[in-house]
Amino acid sequence: AAVRSVTVLGATGSIGDSTMDLLRAAKDRYRVEALTANSNVAGLAKLAKEFGARYVAVADSSRLTELKDALAGTRTECGAGESAVVEAAARPADWVMAAVSGAAGLKPALAAVDRGATVALANKECLVCAGDFFMERASKAGACILPADSEHNALFQALASGNREELVRVVITASGGPFRTWSSTDIEQATLAQALKHPNWSMGQKITIDSASMMNKGLEVIEAACLFGLTADEIDVLVHPQSIIHGMVEFSDRSVVAQLGAPDMRTPIAHCLGWPDRIVGPAAKLDLAKIGQLTFETPDFARFPGLKLAYEALRTGRGATTVYNAANEVAVAAFIAGKIRFGAIARLVEATLEAWIRAGNLAPLTSADDAITVDHNARNKAVTLLPQIAL
Numbered sequence: 553a554a555v556r557s558v559t560v561l562g563a564t565g566s567i568g569d570s571t572m573d574l575l576r577a578a579k580d581r582y583r584v585e586a587l588t589a590n591s592n593v594a595g596l597a598k599l600a601k602e603f604g605a606r607y608v609a610v611a612d613s614s615r616l617t618e619l620k621d622a623l624a625g626t627r628t629e630c631g632a633g634e635s636a637v638v639e640a641a642a643r644p645a646d647w648v649m650a651a652v653s654g655a656a657g658l659k660p661a662l663a664a665v666d667r668g669a670t671v672a673l674a675n676k677e678c679l680v681c682a683g684d685f686f687m688e689r690a691s692k693a694g695a696c697i698l699p700a701d702s703e704h705n706a707l708f709q710a711l712a713s714g715n716r717e718e719l720v721r722v723v724i725t726a727s728g729g730p731f732r733t734w735s736s737t738d739i740e741q742a743t744l745a746q747a748l749k750h751p752n753w754s755m756g757q758k759i760t761i762d763s764a765s766m767m768n769k770g771l772e773v774i775e776a777a778c779l780f781g782l783t784a785d786e787i788d789v790l791v792h793p794q795s796i797i798h799g800m801v802e803f804s805d806r807s808v809v810a811q812l813g814a815p816d817m818r819t820p821i822a823h824c825l826g827w828p829d830r831i832v833g834p835a836a837k838l839d840l841a842k843i844g845q846l847t848f849e850t851p852d853f854a855r856f857p858g859l860k861l862a863y864e865a866l867r868t869g870r871g872a873t874t875v876y877n878a879a880n881e882v883a884v885a886a887f888i889a890g891k892i893r894f895g896a897i898a899r900l901v902e903a904t905l906e907a908w909i910r911a912g913n914l915a916p917l918t919s920a921d922d923a924i925t926v927d928h929n930a931r932n933k934a935v936t937l938l939p940q941i942a943l
């Protein structure tokens with residue numbers, strides 16, 4: 553088979569690491585065009601040397617000299633600043649992994665989309681921030697979006713069993729996170745160390761906290777709506793503590809098609825890397841006999857209000873999902889900085905959404921600039937609401 557060129561945005565992160573691991577195992581089939589990071593120069597330079605990347609970029613513009621020094625004597629070109637990350641995405645690579653964390657990944661993801669690349673999308677925040685126009689823009693440019701998020705990757709695979717008109721609903725599963733069985737009072741007081749202890753998945757810090765608050769599942773409900781053109785009523789969340797079934801699609805004949813796999817992101821990433829073929833994934837087989845039981849619960853909107861807010865934002869539309877994501881990013885940063893309690897994360901998101909709707913700011917987003925403006929204003933609003941939420 554022909555060698556495919558690949559670019560990894562967010563190469564030094566958790567998803568980046570899993571992606572590089574798969575590429576390492578299939579070095580003869582892939583060539584690395586560009587790699588990016590935020591500020592981890594050492595990690596990025598190490599990968600660039602190992603894979604012979606043609607271009608590397610760090611978002612932190614103050615680190616250009618450091619990056620150039622680290623790659624002195626190699627043929628890798630270096631860039632720094634937001635625009636350099638966008639340039640990395642714009643360079644010709646057949647396949648791009650979008651794994652920057654947060655809405656900061658929107659512009660680079662769009663740069664890959666606009667040149668019609670195949671984009672494996674892990675960065676759910678960029679989709680939630682963009683709302684409706686992201687997929688339209690992808691289809692106009694002839695880009696192929698492959699969902700790398702495990703639940704959406706499962707849906708993508710299961711959806712191949714039927715037609716859109718035959719679909720009744722989709723189900724995405726949730727592990728329930730470290731606070732699945734905790735009371736509201738205990739969740740309110742949870743510490744950073746407790747929130748970072750995910751039972752099944754090893755992931756970056758931001759998404760691990762989102763999993764504990766179930767804001768991650770909220771983002772994923774919106775992500776599913778955007779990716780597959782679904783309404784809020786067509787998307788259900790099911791708590792499944794073993795994280796073996798990732799997603800299911802129910803069709804009109806009541807057939808439910810599910811995708812299963814061990815909780816290892818290398819499996820959905822391998823699906824995206826190989827698509828439309830299959831490549832070799834992690835070594836371990838899924839051993840259901842050893843797991844013994846798969847259990848299921850209804851999600852609790854009262855203890856995890858962030859999930860309920862996602863449905864509300866999705867039903868409201870017109871920028872509300874952008875606000876939902878922006879306020880959550882501010883809230884998670886404030887929680888990490890010790891400025892607010894864990895329980896205040898969802899309260900800040902709710903207060904920011906309410907203020908947004910009350911101000912009559914609702915208008916459909918038709919461009920990246922629209923989304924970035926709403927994102928910016930919502931962050932400012934969330935910051936001004938922080939002191940009263942912190943009480």
Ligand code: NDP
Pocket residue numbers: 561562563564565566567568588589590591592593611637650651652653654656657674675676677700701702753754755756757758759817
């Ligand atoms: P990490 O925090 O581990 O990694 C984030 C990556 O993005 C790093 O390479 C980081 O660089 C880079 N980065 C961070 N901020 C910026 C910025 N402002 N501009 C440019 N680059 C930046 O995150 P994850 O790998 O866990 O998650 C990445 C995305 O994938 C998220 O959107 C997450 O929701 C999604 N996802 C993750 C899953 C997982 O298992 N981890 C599962 C499903 C989805 P540096 O190292 O220099 O900080």
Ligand code: MG
Pocket residue numbers: 701702703772
């Ligand atoms: Mg997921």
